[in-house]
Amino acid sequence: MDNGRRADDGAGQTAKRTTIYDIAEIAGTSPSAVSAVLNGTWKKRRISERLAERITRIAEEQGYALNLQASVLRRERSNIVGMIMPKYDNRYFGAIAEQFEARTRRRGLFPVITCTQREPELELEAARALVSYQVDWLIATGATDPDRISAFCASAGVPTFNLDLPGSLAPSVVSDNFAGARDLTRLIISRAHAEFGRSEPLYFIGGRSSDHNTAERLRGFLEAHAEIGLDVPADRIIIRGYGAEKAESTLEGMDLPQRFGIFVNSTITLEGVVRWMQRNNRGGESGLRFGCFDWDPFAARLPENVGMAEQDVSRMLEAVFELIDAQPAGNVLRQIPCILRAP
Amino acid sequence: MDNGRRADDGAGQTAKRTTIYDIAEIAGTSPSAVSAVLNGTWKKRRISERLAERITRIAEEQGYALNLQASVLRRERSNIVGMIMPKYDNRYFGAIAEQFEARTRRRGLFPVITCTQREPELELEAARALVSYQVDWLIATGATDPDRISAFCASAGVPTFNLDLPGSLAPSVVSDNFAGARDLTRLIISRAHAEFGRSEPLYFIGGRSSDHNTAERLRGFLEAHAEIGLDVPADRIIIRGYGAEKAESTLEGMDLPQRFGIFVNSTITLEGVVRWMQRNNRGGESGLRFGCFDWDPFAARLPENVGMAEQDVSRMLEAVFELIDAQPAGNVLRQIPCILRAP
DNA sequence: CTGAAAGCGCTTACAG
DNA sequence: CTGAAAGCGCTTACAG
Numbered sequence: 001m002d003n004g005r006r007a008d009d010g011a012g013q014t015a016k017r018t019t020i021y022d023i024a025e026i027a028g029t030s031p032s033a034v035s036a037v038l039n040g041t042w043k044k045r046r047i048s049e050r051l052a053e054r055i056t057r058i059a060e061e062q063g064y065a066l067n068l069q070a071s072v073l074r075r076e077r078s079n080i081v082g083m084i085m086p087k088y089d090n091r092y093f094g095a096i097a098e099q100f101e102a103r104t105r106r107r108g109l110f111p112v113i114t115c116t117q118r119e120p121e122l123e124l125e126a127a128r129a130l131v132s133y134q135v136d137w138l139i140a141t142g143a144t145d146p147d148r149i150s151a152f153c154a155s156a157g158v159p160t161f162n163l164d165l166p167g168s169l170a171p172s173v174v175s176d177n178f179a180g181a182r183d184l185t186r187l188i189i190s191r192a193h194a195e196f197g198r199s200e201p202l203y204f205i206g207g208r209s210s211d212h213n214t215a216e217r218l219r220g221f222l223e224a225h226a227e228i229g230l231d232v233p234a235d236r237i238i239i240r241g242y243g244a245e246k247a248e249s250t251l252e253g254m255d256l257p258q259r260f261g262i263f264v265n266s267t268i269t270l271e272g273v274v275r276w277m278q279r280n281n282r283g284g285e286s287g288l289r290f291g292c293f294d295w296d297p298f299a300a301r302l303p304e305n306v307g308m309a310e311q312d313v314s315r316m317l318e319a320v321f322e323l324i325d326a327q328p329a330g331n332v333l334r335q336i337p338c339i340l341r342a343p
Numbered sequence: 344m345d346n347g348r349r350a351d352d353g354a355g356q357t358a359k360r361t362t363i364y365d366i367a368e369i370a371g372t373s374p375s376a377v378s379a380v381l382n383g384t385w386k387k388r389r390i391s392e393r394l395a396e397r398i399t400r401i402a403e404e405q406g407y408a409l410n411l412q413a414s415v416l417r418r419e420r421s422n423i424v425g426m427i428m429p430k431y432d433n434r435y436f437g438a439i440a441e442q443f444e445a446r447t448r449r450r451g452l453f454p455v456i457t458c459t460q461r462e463p464e465l466e467l468e469a470a471r472a473l474v475s476y477q478v479d480w481l482i483a484t485g486a487t488d489p490d491r492i493s494a495f496c497a498s499a500g501v502p503t504f505n506l507d508l509p510g511s512l513a514p515s516v517v518s519d520n521f522a523g524a525r526d527l528t529r530l531i532i533s534r535a536h537a538e539f540g541r542s543e544p545l546y547f548i549g550g551r552s553s554d555h556n557t558a559e560r561l562r563g564f565l566e567a568h569a570e571i572g573l574d575v576p577a578d579r580i581i582i583r584g585y586g587a588e589k590a591e592s593t594l595e596g597m598d599l600p601q602r603f604g605i606f607v608n609s610t611i612t613l614e615g616v617v618r619w620m621q622r623n624n625r626g627g628e629s630g631l632r633f634g635c636f637d638w639d640p641f642a643a644r645l646p647e648n649v650g651m652a653e654q655d656v657s658r659m660l661e662a663v664f665e666l667i668d669a670q671p672a673g674n675v676l677r678q679i680p681c682i683l684r685a686p
Numbered sequence: 687c688t689g690a691a692a693g694c695g696c697t698t699a700c701a702g
Numbered sequence: 703c704t705g706a707a708a709g710c711g712c713t714t715a716c717a718g
Contacts, residue, residue, distance in 0.1 A: 017499055019711060030689045035713060045714095046687055063498035068475040069416040070711035073694045078412075089437030097431045097440075101458050110472065112455060115444050129453065132411040155406035156360055271640045278644060297614045298641035301621060362695060373705045378697060388698095389703055413695035416710045 082130035085141040171332040180338030181220030188291040191306040192261035203262040206269030247272030425473035428484040429461040514675040523652040523681030524563030531634040534649040535604035546605040549612030590615030
């Protein structure tokens with residue numbers, strides 16, 4: 001026999017964690033009764049109020065904490081909702097993480113989030129880890145290869161949902177990227193016109209050509225130009241990833257007019273644009289004007305900013321949980337309108 | 344007998360998850376052998392390379408995923424590192440979350456983060472949940488009541504570490520808030536002097552009077568004033584929480600000079616300051632100048648910004664993991680210098 | 687109103 | 703080189 005879980009309690013002693021057996025012994029009852037009282041099924045078992053109270057009190061005194069590993073192992077369901085996301089440190093994904101946690105808790109479920117740096121290999125590894133945690137559902141947010149995740153999870157019996165980027169093997173919730181980008185483009189064009197005195201095609205920077213959102217946003221961007229009879233030269237469309245460094249170095253190598261309007265595809269890309277602008281002194285009164293897909297409270301106040309398309313995180317998450325409840329067959333796609341924010 | 348874990352695989356069939364027993368049966372060997380091969384202890388057990396390969400192949404074919412709940416239940420250690428944090432959606436905490444995950448993974452451990460909205464009750468509930476997950480260590484980041492968390496975890500034999508805000512019952516890693524604030528204050532004073540043509544005491548806004556970081560930063564703020572013989576009137580020190588709304592409404596109710604310098608204690612508070620500034624048209628050439636404790640790439644580019652004190656997240660996390668390795672007795676306090684960023 | 691017992695899926699000391 | 707067996711801490715159908 002081995003020792004079971006032991007740990008140093010910081011004072012040098014060895015502490016064994018309290019179990020329902022310990023409590024049962026102290027209370028002079030059975031582990032079954034303790035379990036039922038502690039997990040709230042005791043009314044169904046018609047355990048006396050007196051005993052229930054005594055058990056609860058002892059559990060508190062002993063600093064009892066349920067062993068979830070044991071509990072989940074035994075039960076049919078874990079009540080854990082897993083989420084995979086690319087990054088934490090921008091406002092869009094940060095808000096998703098925070099609201100996902102709050103919403104999950106409100107339903108009495110447990111959130112577990114894991115962040116995968118937009119790397120497909122890490123994504124699958126993370127999915128595997130979450131399946132090992134026995135998550136009951138998995139939400140893949142902004143996944144590079146959502147279908148691979150869905151396929152893997154399906155084979156383990158775990159239903160998946162896509163958020164931010166859609167997939168073809170599971171229900172998806174995404175922003176209405178087309179309309180959001182079209183409206184934002186219209187705004188940038190009109191503001192640039194007002195300031196520069198003429199309507200020129202905008203630049204488009206950021207995103208991945210393989211990714212659905214970038215394609216849709218580009219479509220909206222082109223639509224807004226077509227509406228007013230503007231053609232966009234191919235060299236004004238710069239789609240080489242979301243990263244800030246890439247955006248900065250690309251702009252650095254280009255021959256750009258003194259004044260121009262630019263559609264920036266994500267605040268991550270915007271960081272690079274702003275650095276370039278600052279370094280080359282291309283901002284201010286007589287410099288460029290930008291609009292950005294995604295909202296950030298400080299970027300919104302930059303003098304060169306003419307508008308931002310905020311994704312409606314709250315409604316997006318609401319839609320995801322509706323899908324979890326509805327368990328729709330096949331690959332439903334729900335599109336949520338963006339909120340256009342002009343200064 | 345009950346059914347064991349079953350789940351709908353999305354196609355309407357019922358799927359039972361593959362276990363080591365299934366694999367053992369297919370491979371014509373024992374569950375022990377499968378377990379040993381799959382968790383890498385098989386060389387020690389001198390299992391034949393041939394069998395190991397066969398088992399690995401079958402596991403892959405069957406889409407086997409380890410049941411971590413069962414594994415952790417049986418083992419002495421979970422290898423899970425838990426982290427509690429107040430919020431995700433600002434750059435400082437976002438960076439902590441992201442780097443914590445990456446570092447934890449690099450060590451072959453599993454990160455679990457949970458976000459508690461700076462509410463003491465949620466913090467303890469979260470600690471309880473993480474203990475239930477059988478975390479081997481718990482890091483309390485920016486906790487309102489770190490000692491309560493440490494005491495609770497100690498009784499369950501889980502060692503804790505404090506990050507960002509210190510506690511008295513566990514080792515702590517915090518920024519050198521005093522020096523960071525003093526240097527930032529010096530910078531704001533000198534920039535305000537250069538622009539306004541005179542040296543006036545700055546305003547200080549944001550934070551909690553009960554919190555160690557706010558106290559230290561205020562001390563640095565006052566020190567920088569004292570150095571040059573400036574007294575700060577009490578009504579220039581506004582410490583009523585970190586929240587943006589509160590900051591905005593407080594400024595709204597004050598009688599403020601046209602031009603002034605302000606020390607903003609966190610980017611969260613800065614959001615409120617910037618909103619107030621914009622709404623009342625108090626920014627720009629002839630308006631206020633601010634410096635902010637905490638860094639944000641867009642806030643750094645606002646024209647009214649004169650500098651930011653960036654907390655060195657990377658070194659802070661490095662220090663936390665050093666403490667985890669060293670297991671120091673008592674309540675060590677490690678202070679990490681900030682990085683002063685001037686535009 | 688309550689308890690004994692089986693079993694969730696692993697790991698590992700032990701015996702060959 | 704390999705397997706049988708015990709046990710981690712729970713939950714729950716079953717039997718009183």
